[in-house]
Amino acid sequence: xxxxxxxxxxxxxxxxxxxxxxxxxxxxxxxxxxxxxxxxxxxxxxxxxxxxxxxxxxxxxxxxxxxxxxxxxxxxxxxxxxxxxxxxxxxxxxxxxxxxxxxxxxxxxxxxxxxxxxxxxxxxxxxxxxxxxxxxxxxxxxxxxxxxxxxxxxxxxxxxxxxxxxxxxxxxxxxxxxxxxxxxxxxxxxxxxxxxxxxxxxxxxxxxxxxxxxxxxxxxxxxxxxxxxxxxxxxxxxxxxxxxxxxxxxxxxxxxxxxxxxxxxxxxxxxxxxxxxxxxxxxxxxxxxxxxxxxxxxxxxxxxxxxxxxxxxxxxxxxxxxxxxxxxxxxxxxxxxxxxxxxxxxxxxxxxxxxxxxxxxxxxxxxxxxxxxxxxxxxxxxxxxxxxxxxxxxxxxxxxxxxxxxxxxxxxxxxxxxxx
Ligand code: RAT
Ligand code: ZN
Numbered sequence: 288x289x290x291x292x293x294x295x296x297x298x299x300x301x302x303x304x305x306x307x308x309x310x311x312x313x314x315x316x317x318x319x320x321x322x323x324x325x326x327x328x329x330x331x332x333x334x335x336x337x338x339x340x341x342x343x344x345x346x347x348x349x350x351x352x353x354x355x356x357x358x359x360x361x362x363x364x365x366x367x368x369x370x371x372x373x374x375x376x377x378x379x380x381x382x383x384x385x386x387x388x389x390x391x392x393x394x395x396x397x398x399x400x401x402x403x404x405x406x407x408x409x410x411x412x413x414x415x416x417x418x419x420x421x422x423x424x425x426x427x428x429x430x431x432x433x434x435x436x437x438x439x440x441x442x443x444x445x446x447x448x449x450x451x452x453x454x455x456x457x458x459x460x461x462x463x464x465x466x467x468x469x470x471x472x473x474x475x476x477x478x479x480x481x482x483x484x485x486x487x488x489x490x491x492x493x494x495x496x497x498x499x500x501x502x503x504x505x506x507x508x509x510x511x512x513x514x515x516x517x518x519x520x521x522x523x524x525x526x527x528x529x530x531x532x533x534x535x536x537x538x539x540x541x542x543x544x545x546x547x548x549x550x551x552x553x554x555x556x557x558x559x560x561x562x563x564x565x566x567x568x569x570x571x572x573x574x575x576x577x578x579x580x581x582x583x584x585x586x587x588x589x590x591x592x593x594x595x596x597x598x599x600x601x602x603x604x605x606x607x608x609x610x611x612x613x614x615x616x617x618x619x620x621x622x623x624x625x626x627x628x629x630x631x632x633x634x635x636x637x638x639x640x641x642x643x644x645x646x647x648x649x650x651x652x653x654x655x656x657x658x659x660x661x662x663x664x665x666x667x668x669x670x671x672x673x674x675x676x677x678x679x680x681x682x683x684x685x686x687x688x689x690x691x692x693x694x695x696x697x698x699x700x701x702x703x704x705x706x707x
Contacts, residue, residue, distance in 0.1 A: 299675065300668035306686040307660055311428040313695025314652065315508075315587075315612060316546070316643035318433050321455040322414050324444050330417055330649035331409045332402070335389060336365035338648060339562040340382040345371050346559065353558035369402050381620045385654035392424055392653045417649060422454060425652040428695070430644070431456045431508055436501045437463045437471060445504050458546070459507040464494070465529050466512070486528055494533045502541055508702060509587060510538055511546035515553065516567030516592075520577050531581075539583050544702050547574070548615060550591035566591040566617055571598040578606035585701060589615045589643075596627050600634040610701045612640040619645065619655070621662055628666040637689050640698045663693075 296302075320327040342356075345368045349356065356364060372383050390397050395405055421427075434457045435441055463471045468484075475482045480493045498510075512530075519526040538545045549569035556563040569590055578586055587610050590599050596618075603609045611631065614624045624642070631639050641663065644655035667689075671681045692700075699705070 298668075299671045299681070300664050302683055302686055303668045303671065303690075304660075304664045306683060306690050307664065308426070310687065310690040310694055311426055312656060313428055313698065314430040314644050314646070314656075315640060315695070315698050316433065316458070316511075316589075316645060317430045317652075318645065318647040319430050319455065319649055319652075320432055321449070321452045322418055323449040323452060324441075327440065327444075328414065328418075328649060329647060330414065330421075332390075332405050333361050333365040334648040335386050335650055336368045337361055338382065338651070339560070341368050341372060341386075343559060343562040344380055344382065346562075348372075348376070357560065366402065374400060381658070385651065385658065388654035388657055389650045392657065393420075393650070418452075418454070421649050421652050425656045427454070427652060427656070429454045429456050430646070430652070431458050433458055433460050433511070434505050434507065435460045435462075436497070437474065457505040457507045459498070459501055459505060459510045460512070461498075461510055461534060462512050465534060466514075466518075468529050486532060491533055494529070495537050498534070498537045499541075502543070507543065508704070509544040509546050510534060511548065511587075513548040513551050514569065516550050516569050518569075520570070520573035522580065535581050535584050538585075539581070542703055544585040544587050544610070546587040546589075546612075548589050548591070549574070550595060551616075568592045568594050571595055571602050574599070574609070575602045575605065578602070578609045582608060584608060585703075586610070587612050587640075587698075587701075589613045591615050591617060593618060593623060593626075596630055600630050603635055603639065610639060610698065611635070612698065613643040613645075614641070614659075615643075616645060621658065624659060624662045625666055628662065632666065632670050637692050638697060639693075640695070641693055667693075 297305075319329075322328055342364075346353070346356075348371045349367070356367065359367070372378055372380075373386070378384060378387060387397050390405060393408075395408055432455055434445075436459065472482055472484055475493075475497060478497070480497050482490045482493045501507075512534075520530070521527060522531055535545060537543075550566050552565045552567050554563050555565040569592065571590070574586070574588055577584075585608050586606075588599060589612050590596060599611050603611050613619075614627050618624070618627060619642075628641050631641060642656075642659045644652055644659075646652050646655055671686070674681060
């Protein structure tokens, strides 16, 4: 009951926004790197403009052959994209608007439509200063990298060793091992592992030794893979043998979750390179079977197709060892974020992680999180309003607690880690 002489409480959306501004985010999946890894960490305007999401959109307008674009230097590619998507058309797509939000948050005047002045501004900055400012402005406590034990550049850096920045946590990405084992046998042998194409006991032990080495070296929060729609998780299928006989037993021994990014079809248009991937529906029945068959493993799952989202929520109600996360890639657009968050709130309450940024360029943390927060204020605000209308007053401290869970706390709980 509200009394007339008491000051009116601000609308619940405002209270969510206030609490959100005080909540630090743990970004559980990015493609960013510790600054000590040098040029692997991308930042700046030319990287922002040549993001593969924008390359795909530019080719909707470009009239040139693919190869004429890809032979150009990054700077020239960026100019073509800027011209096509920002000057000749209004930049209304999510990825285009993202560049505008980002530049604005950095204090740049985008209304001059002047790429060179933006370039000059970036040229005067150091990477250290930029990491500092972006993390502070996005309100991030840490970002999880995607670390590949098959990338020669990364291997060299980790083996040499460097002093780690505590804001950059790691995740061990094992796509080549799970998806194309035969193509990495030679590489593994060169690295000193006595493995064969045949998955005999010796080979399995050696692969597990390989994973232990990398887990000891990089201290990952989880292992991860992205899977095509037609990947069979059947226990007796050849597809899943490395997963079920090597990776999952290893994860169980080390107490590490295994993250599945489900439903990517790589290279539907190979001419577009990184921008040429598409999606398909994944079998959530197979995920359910995995959770049932490996009850001592923990699965973090995100799905690329819109059609998979409802089933993934229902599956998560059945298996406490399944934690849905993020609005991945083509689902990271406002209309689908609203829809997916609503599905999850309504079916799972607060026991999931609604977003990761997938940032490939440091500056993208600014827009990816700002745009997500715009959605969260409305979706979560609406849920609290409905709850209040039903007679449950929601306190500010309770809102803060809930947001802390959504923005990293639930993920850490699920992973068996203490809050950082
Ligand atoms: O979102 C992306 O940038 C994609 O290219 C992929 O990297 C995807 O997120 C993945 O991790 O496979
Ligand atoms: Zn990714």
